[in-house]
Amino acid sequence: MDLLEQMVEAVIQGDEKRSAVLARQAVEQGLDPFQVIQEGCARGMHIVGDRFGRLECYLPEVILAADAMNAAVEVLKPYLMKREDRGTRGTVVLGVIQGDLHDLGKNIVKIMLETAGFTVHDLGSDVPVRRFVEEAEKMRADIIAASAILTTTMTYMPDIAAILRELDLREKYLIMLGGAPVIADWAAKAGADGYGEDALEAVGVAQRLMAQKGGAKVP
Ligand code: B12
Incomplete structure (x- = not known):
């Protein structure tokens, strides 16, 4: 073996x-x-x-x-x-959506993103949707990334884009969604700019989105 x-x-x-x-x-x-x-x-x-x-x-x-x-x-x-020690590739606010305590996948996504040179603000699990937005504003984040593992809690995910629109902030942030029940089509309909099936894909998607955006926000 x-x-x-x-x-x-x-x-x-x-x-x-x-x-x-x-x-x-x-x-x-x-x-x-x-x-x-x-x-x-x-x-x-x-x-x-x-x-x-x-x-x-x-x-x-x-x-x-x-x-x-x-x-x-x-x-x-x-x-x-040790893989990446150059400046940040972008700032990500990451958390597990409200009502959901499944954080194992999110923790792997965090490690992978950090490894790839992103600065990650980990909000933990059971994160109210509005908090993603508030923390993104505080941290001057580039990406809001949310994880949901329950079919019941993934239904909160579209609220991220809705709240951003409500506050006239939609253009300011990229949204990435993931987690076992989430699929690409659904994520797109929920207003996501990117979706990753696993942590490796999460990194690829974050890198692609940042490249399209033209680089990280300057702190
Ligand atoms: C571990 C586990 C738990 C643990 C969680 C511990 C923890 N700290 O996370 C505990 C015991 C607490 C738990 C509790 C519950 N659980 Co549970 N749990 C699981 C289990 C067995 C594994 C989930 C897991 O960790 N997978 C491994 C990780 C590595 O994979 P992952 O999360 O999918 O993450 C990967 C990708 O999805 C992706 N990804 C994840 N997030 C993101 C984010 C972004 C932005 C991107 C791009 C990618 C990405 O990358 C990750 C790494 O590659 C699943 C069964 C299963 N088959 O998955 C059930 C499961 C998810 N649980 C389930 C249920 C029902 C519950 C409970 C309601 C049980 C109960 N009756 O109390 C509670 C709910 C608690 C709550 N409010 O959240 C159901 C959900 C069913 C459904 N329809 O939604 C499942 C599917 C089991 C089942 N078949 O019934 N659970």
């Missing part, structure tokens, strides 16, 4: 110690930490998630898997940070 598959297994087993050891081995072997998170940790988490959805496992197993994923991510983070 290669190291990425072992990582998938460690996350599925919820084996925090093993996932951290594997993460260390991965960097020692020169594996791309980006790939280890996406194809090892997140993949393991998705498998556990699917099992949970089919009632094949219980909540404590999901939580243990999340802990194992986070332990590996903690080890990998410093190596990710």
